[in-house]
Amino acid sequence: MRRRAELILRFTRAERWVHRTTAALTGVCLATAACLYLAPLAELVGNRPLVVTVHVWCGLALPVPLLLGLASRAVRADVTRLSRFTPADWQWLRAVRARAAHRPAGKFNAGQKLYAQWTLGSMLVIVGTGLLMWLTHLAPPSWRTGATFVHDWLAAAIAVVVAGHIRMAWRDREARLGMRTGLVERHWAEREHPQWQATDAEREHPHWQTTDAER
Template sequence: MRRRADLVLRFSRAERWVHRTTAALMGVCLATAACLYVAPLAELVGNRPLVVTVHVWCGLALPVPLLLGLAFRDLRADFVRLSRFTAVDRQWLRAVRGRAAHRPAGKFNAGQKLYAQWTLGAILVIVGTGLLMWLTHLAPASWRTGATFVHDWLAAAIAVVVAGHVRMAWRDREARLGMRTGLVERRWAEREHPHWRAAEPE
């Protein structure tokens, strides 16, 4: 039983909503992509036009949760944190390379920042190449061929990276609770993110 007095606020409701919605859209995109490219799945699901439609519209919607979430101050503050590398982040990376037990971090560690930045870039590229493939009149055939190549291989890379992200989250129960409820134990925050000055829960 977690006592409220021992908890600190890590994520606001808006931040959790953006994460969950983006995760759901990404999950649908990856699942429908698998149904389009893996023959046994394609045969099992059938109705390829519907799968394509769901894939396209979920893909186009991928940036929407973040764009809407930027209306909230908490998310904008975290966006700034995730986009900047500090001396603490360099220490964290050196600690990981050296397999050191102590790994200093702010609200987000360097690995989380790299993942967030990579994901944002991947979403922009995957949506851009998807548009070139979908709206065939936007570019010549050679561009669409290149877009298809980049889109397909980047989708495979995204699947691998997302699987790694889920695996890391699965290994850290408190991190999962933080994303689900917004609150984490103070001891966990002090141990895993010693340079983060978390606000008290409301």
């Protein structure tokens, strides 16, 4: 049982909504892609036109949660953090390589920043190539062939990276609770994200409140 006095706010509702909605859309896109690409799944599910429609529209919607989330100051602050590498991030990467216990990190560590940057970049490419495949009049056949090649292999890479992301999250219960409830234990923040805990957490959210349902 986590004590309220020992909890600090890590993610606001807007930040959690962006993460959950993007994750849901990504999951649907990967599931429908598997149904379109793998014959056994295609036969099991059937109704290929419906699967294509769901895949296309969920793919087009992928950037929407982030774009809407930018209305939140907390989300904008996260985007700024995730897009900047600091000396501490390079130290974190060297510490991981050396398997050192002390790994300096702000609100997000270097691994999380790399994952976020990969996610945004791959999202833009996957949506762009998907549009070329869907709207056949936009480009000549050779372009569509190239787009199909990139789209298929990038989708496979995304599936692998997402699986790795889920695996890492599964190994850290407090990180999962932070994304689910928005709250993390103070000692976890001090251990995993010492620079964020020391400089940002309470200053940004000095008057957070929670309910029993959020614990």
